[in-house]
Amino acid sequence: MKSYRKELWFEVPSRRGLINITPQVEKCLRESGIKEGLVLVNAMHITASVFINDDEAGLHHDYEVWLEKLAPHEPVSQYRHNTYEDNADAHMKRQIMGREVVVAITDGKLDFGTWERIFYGEFDGRRRKRVLIKIIGE
Numbered sequence: 001m002k003s004y005r006k007e008l009w010f011e012v013p014s015r016r017g018l019i020n021i022t023p024q025v026e027k028c029l030r031e032s033g034i035k036e037g038l039v040l041v042n043a044m045h046i047t048a049s050v051f052i053n054d055d056e057a058g059l060h061h062d063y064e065v066w067l068e069k070l071a072p073h074e075p076v077s078q079y080r081h082n083t084y085e086d087n088a089d090a091h092m093k094r095q096i097m098g099r100e101v102v103v104a105i106t107d108g109k110l111d112f113g114t115w116e117r118i119f120y121g122e123f124d125g126r127r128r129k130r131v132l133i134k135i136i137g138e
Contacts, residue, residue, distance in 0.1 A: 004032035004135040007044075012125030015073070015090075016064065019120045020055050021131065025103075026110060028133045035108040037137015041118055042100035045129040047090035049097035049121035052112075067093045067123075090124035097121050105137055 006028050010019060025041055043050045053059065071092035072078075079088030101118060104111040110118075120131055 001037075001136060001138060002032065002034055004028065004034065004133075006031070006133045008120075008131045008133060009128055010120055010122065010131065011128045012122040015123070015125050016093075017122045017125060018060050018063065019122070020117050021050075021120045022055075022110070022117045025118050025133060029105060029108070029110065029135060032135045034105060034135050034137040037105045037135060039103050039105055039110065040100060040132070040134040041103070042132040042134070043094070043120065043129075044132050047087055047094055047122075047124035048129050048131075049094045049119075049123070050100050050131060051098050051119055051121060052101050052103070052116050053119065054115045055117045055119075063097075067096065070096060087124040093123040094121075097123075105135070 008021065008024050025039065029039060041050045071089040073089045076082045076086040081088035081091065122129070
């Protein structure tokens with residue numbers, strides 16, 4: 001069995017953002033030479049997420065509205081975590097959207113359902129953060 005590891009780095013200039021990272025994951029898969037196996041894509045920060053869904057602007061807007069209703073940023077005084085920072089909502093948004101995804105690799109390609117893409121979700125941006133790509137297989 002072969003193994004491949006790479007870190008992707010992102011710096012979202014705003015507090016929140018969604019980035020389709022499918023092309024970067026596909027590039028890693030090509031570099032790995034693995035044809036059958038699994039790929040793990042993991043956000044390595046507790047205020048960021050990796051998830052799979054449709055790359056459609058209306059859905060991205062709906063996520064923003066929905067997440068803000070579930071874990072509003074303001075008033076920041078509503079959270080005990082915000083003693084030194086103002087990002088308690090980002091931790092909660094990450095919990096909702098998830099830490100990682102695992103995708104099957106079949107015949108050297110990501111084995112997706114229709115419209116599925118991999119996204120990096122940033123909920124407390126304005127600094128560099130990383131995503132781990134780990135691929136195992138043959």
